[in-house]
Amino acid sequence: MSEKRCLAGAFFPKDPAEVKITRMTGQVHQQIEQIYHEASRQIFASLARALRDLDLAEDAMQEAFASATLQWPGDGIPENPVAWLITTGRFKAVDAIRRREKLKQISTEVAARMHRVAAANASHAATEIEDDQLRLIFTCCHPAIDQNVQVPLTLREVCGLTTDEIARAFLTTPTTMAQRIVRGKAKIRDAAIPFVIPDLAELPERLDSVLSVIYLIFNEGYSASSGDSITRSDLSGEAIRLCRLVLQLLDDAEVVGLLALMLLHESRRETRQTNAGDIVLLADQDRSRWDRNLIDEGQRLIERSLATRHFGFYTIQAAISAVHAGAVTADGTDWDQIVSLYDVLFRIEPTSVIELNRAVAVAMRDGSIAGLEIIDAILKRGDLVGYSLAHSARGELLRRVGRMPEAIEAFETALTLTEQASEQRFLREKLRNLRLS
Template identity: 75%
Template sequence: MNDSIQQQIETLFRNDSRRVFATLARVLRDLDLAEDAMQEAFAAAADQWPGDGVPENPIAWLVTTGRFKAVDSIRRNTKLAEISGDVVERMSRVAGTNASRAATAIEDDRLRLIFTCCHPAIDVKVQVPLTLREVCGLTTDEIARAFLTTPATMAQRIVRGKAKIRDAAIPFVIPELSELPERLDSVLSVIYLIFNEGYSASSGESVTRSDLSGEAIRLCRLVLELLADAEVMGLLALMLLHESRREARQDPRGNIVLLEDQDRSRWDHHLIAEGQQWIERSLASRRFGGYTIQAAISAVHAGAATAGDTDWKQIVSLYDVLLRIQPSPVVELNRAVAVAMCDGPEFGLQLIETILDRGELGHYALAHSARGELLRRSGNTAGAIEAFQRALTLTEQASERRFLSDKLQELRGYSEY
C-alpha cells in the first residue's frame, strides 16, 4: 500500500509539481520561496499520506501545505521579518479557499507565470530561459543545450531574471488584452520549447515526455482564447501535427523510428485534421509568420500517403520562405536535409558543410547526425562514421544514443568488407 502511495507521489511530482509551484509563485510573489515551499509540500506528502491516505484533491492539498510551509519559513527567517507581516496576512486571506475553487485557479497559474517571466521589463534574452526553468522545471543544463550556450552563462541569465521579478515587483497576472501583443513572441517561444522538450526529450530513457507536450498544447489553446492571433493558430497547428506522429516515433523497445520509416497508419488523423484547419485559418488572415510556415511544412509530410510520396520541392520552397521570415542556422540545416531529399545527398551535404564551416551548430548533435546520414548515402563510409561518432558525443538522450550506436555498428561492419 505504502509503495503504491509513494509511486503516486512520484507521479504527481513528475507531472504536476510545476503546477503547484506556479500557484505558490503567484501567492508568494517570490520564485525562490515558492520553490522551497513546493519541495517541502511534497516532502510532507511523503511523510503523511502513507498513514492518512491520499487526499481527495492532492494538488490543492500540496498548494495549501506549501502556503503554510512558506509562512513558517518566513517567520523563522529574521532577514525577512520586515515583509513577513504582509505575506502572512496574504496567506491568511487565501487559506480558506475551498479545494474545488483552488483547483480551478491552479489550471491558469502556469499561464500567469509564463506572462510574468515574459514581462517586457525583463531582458528578452532572459525571458524564455527563465520561463523554461520556473514553469517547466527544466534543468539549467537542458536549457543551455536548447540555446546552444554554456550552463554557466545560462545560470547567470536565470538569476538575473528572478532578481528582476522580485526587485521590480512584477505582478503574477495575465495581462490586459492591450498588453498581450508585446509579450506574445516570447510566450509562444516558451510554449514551443516546452513542447519540443516533451516531443524530443533532451535526456533520459524516453524519446518523448507526453506530459510536457500535452501541457504546451493546453497552454497554447488558453492563449488562443485570449488572443485569436494567426501565429497562435500556427503554433497550435504545428504542435498538433507533430503530436499526431507520437505513437509512431518509437518501436516497442523505445528506439527512434525516423519519419520515413514510420507506420503512417498509427498517426492520429484527428489531430492532423484539426492542425490543417488551424493552418487554413492562419493563412486566411494574411498575418501569419514562422510558426504557420513550419506547420505548413509538417502538413506536407502529413498529407503524403508514403514517405516516397512526399513533395520535397514544396517543402524546400516553404523553407525558403521560412528563412526569409525567421533566418537561423537550424532552419538552414532543415532546409539542407530537404534539398538532399529533393536533389540528392551531395547537394544537401554541401549546404551542411557551409553551416558547420561558419562555426555554427558545431555542438548540435542533429547537425552531425544529418551530415553522417548524407555522407552514408553518398558512399563515404569513413566520413559517416566520423560524423555519427561526433553526434554521439553530443547527445544525452538514451534512445538517440542507441540509434547512433546502431548506425556506427552497421557502418563499421560494412567497412570491413
Template identity: 65%
Template sequence: MASSKSQTIEDIFHGSSGKVFASLARLLGDLDLAEDAMQEAFASAFIQWPREGIPDNPTAWLISTGRFKAIDLIRRQARLTERASEIAKRLENVRGVNESKNSTAIEDDQLRLIFTCCHPAIASEIQVPLTLREVCRLTTEEIASAFLTTPTTMAQRLVRGKAKIREAGIPIEIPDRDELPERLDGVLVVIYLIFNEGYSASAGQTLIRGDLTTEAIRLCRLVLALCPDAEVMGLLALMLLHESRRNARTDEAGDIVLLDDQDRSLWDQTLIREGRELVAQAFATRHVGPYTLQAAISALHAEAPTADKTDWVQIVGLYDLLSQVSPGPIVKLNRAVAVAMRNGPAAGLFQIDSLLEHGELSNYALAHSARGELLSRIGRFSDARKAFQTAMRLSKQSSEQRFLAKKLSELDSRNS
C-alpha cells in the same frame, strides 16, 4: 508497499510541480519563497502520505501545505513580524486583482506565470529561459540544450532574471487584455520549447515526454482562446501535427523510427485534420509567421500517403520563406535536409558542411547525425563513421545513442 507509494509521490512531483509552484508563486508573490515552500510541501508529503494515504486531490493539498510552509520558513528566518504582514498584504492584493478581472482572467496559474515572466521589463534574452525554469520546471541543463549554450552560462542568465523580478518589483498578477500582445512572442517561444523538450527530450532514457507535449498543447489552446492570433493558430497546428505521429516515432523497444520509415497508419488523423484546419485559418489572415510556415511544412508531410510522395519541392519553397522570417541555424539545417531529398544527398551535404564550418551547429548532435546519413548515401563510409561518432559523443539522449550505435554497426557490417 512503502517503496511503491514513494514512487507514486515521485510521479506526482514530476507531474504537478509546475502547477504547485505556479500557484504558490501567484499566492505568495515571491519566486524564491514559492520554490522553498514547494520543496517543504513535498518533503511533508513524503513523510505523511505513506502513513496517511495520498489525498484525493494531491495538487490542492500540496498548494495548501505550501502556503503554510511559507509562513514557517519566515518564522525560521526570524522575520515573522516583518514578512508576515508583507505576505498577507501581497495575498490580499493578488486575490483582489484576480477577482476584479474574473471575466477576462487567465484561468490557469502556469499560464499566468508565463505571462508574468515575459513582462517587457525583463530582458528578452532572459524571459524565455526564466519561464522554462520557473514555470515549466525544466532543468538548467535542459534549457541550456534548447538554447545551444552551456549550463553555466544559462545558470547565470537565470540568476539575473530572478534578480530583475525581485529588484523591479514585477507583480505576479493577471495582465489586462491590452497588455497581452506585447508579451505574446515570448509566451509562444516558451510553449514551443516546452513542446520540443517533450517531443525530443534533450537527455534521459526516453525520446518522448508526453506530459510536456500535452501540457504545451493545453497551454496553447488557452492562449488561443485569449488571443485569436494567426501565429497562435500556427503554433497549435504545428504541435498537433507533430503530436499526431507520436505512436509511430519509436518502436516497441523505444528506439527511434525515422519519418520515412514510420507506419503512417499509426498517425492520429483527428489531430492531423485539426492541424490542417488551423493552418488554413492562419493563412487566411494573410499574417503568416514562422510557426504557421513550419506547420504548413508539417502538414505536407502529413498529407503524403508515403514517404516517396512527399512534395519536397514545396517543402523547400516553404523553408526558403521561413529562412527569410526566422533565419536561425536549425531552420538552415532542416532546409539542407529538404534540399538533400529534393536534389540529392550531395547538395544537402554541401549546405550542412557550410553550417558546421561557420561553427553554428558544431555542438549539435543532430547536425552531425544528418551529415553522417548523407555521407553514407554517397558512399563516403569512413567520413560517415566519423560524423556518427561525433554525434554519439554530443548526444545525451539514450534512444538517440542507440540509433547512432545502430548506424555505426551498419557501417561496420558494410566494411566487413
C-alpha cells in the same frame, strides 16, 4: 550468526498488520510521486503567485511534498491533494520566513495574502491553478526582464526543465544559463513584477516570448534532449494545453499556427520509436498509425491562420508538417513544396537550424551532394558545430554518396554530442553497419 539471521527471517515474520501498513505506505508514496510528476509545476505556480518569490515558492513546494510523505500514509490522501499541497506550502513559507527572522513586515504581508487566497472556493481550485501557470508565464515574459532571460527563466520555473536541458536547447553552457536564470528571478523579486495575466492591450508585446516558451517546451517533449526515451509526453501535452489557454485569451494567427504545428507533430508520436525505445525515422514510420483526428484539427487550424494573411514562423512550420502528413507514403512526399516553404521560413527567421532543415529537404529533392554542400558551409563558418543533428545529417548524406570514412567520422562526432539514449543507440548502429560494409 548466519543461522540466527536465517531463523529470524524464516520463522519470525512481521506481524500481518505491519505488513499491510508497509504496503499501504508504499502505495501512498507512489501516488505522491505521481502527483509530483503531474502537478508540481502547477503547485509551484500557485505558490509563486501567493509568495511573489520564486526561490521561496520552490522551497515551500518541496516542504509541502515532504509533509505529505509523513502525513498521508497515516491520515489518508486528501480529497483534493493539490489544494492540500498548495495550502501546506503557503504555511511552510510563512514559517520559513519567521524562522529566518527575515523582513518581518513581509511575513505579515504574506500571511495576510495567504489568508485571502485560502478563503477562495475550493471548487474552483483546478481553474485557479491553470490560471496561475499562465500568470507565471506572463510574469517571466514581462518586458522589464531581458529578452534573452525571459524564455529560459520560464522553462525553468514554469515547466521544471533542468538548467542543463535549457542550455542544450539554446546551444550554450549550463553555467551561462544558470546566471541568466538567477538574474531573471532577482529581477522579478526586486522590481516587484506583478503575477497577473496582462490586459488585452499588453498581450501582443509579450506574445512572442510566450509562444517561444511553449514551442521549446513542446520540442523538449517531442525530442527529449536526454534520457532513455526520445519523447516526454508530459511536456508536449503541457505545451498543447498552454497554447490552447493562450488562444482563449488572444485569437492570433501565430497562436493558431503554433497549436497546429504541435498537433501535427503529436499525431506521429506513437510511431517514432519501437517498443524497445529505438528511433524510427520519418520515412520508416507506419503512417496508418498516425492520429488522423490530430492531423485534421491541425490542417483546419493552418487554413484558419493562413486566411488571416498575418501568419508567420509557426504557421509556415505547421504547413511543412502538413505536407508530410498529407503524403500517403514517404516516397510520395512533395519535397519541392517543402523546400519552397523552407525558403519562406528562412526569410522570416534566418537561423542555422532552419538552414540545416532546409538542407535536408534540398538533399531529398536535388540529391545528397546538393544538401551536403549546404551543411558543410554551415559547419565551416562555425555554426552548429556542437549540434549533434547537424553531424548526423551530414553523416547520412556522406553515406549515401559513398564517402564511408567521412561518414563514420561524422557519426562519431554526433555520438559524442548527444545525451539522448535512443539517439546514441541509433548512431552506434549506424556506425556498426558502416564498419561492416
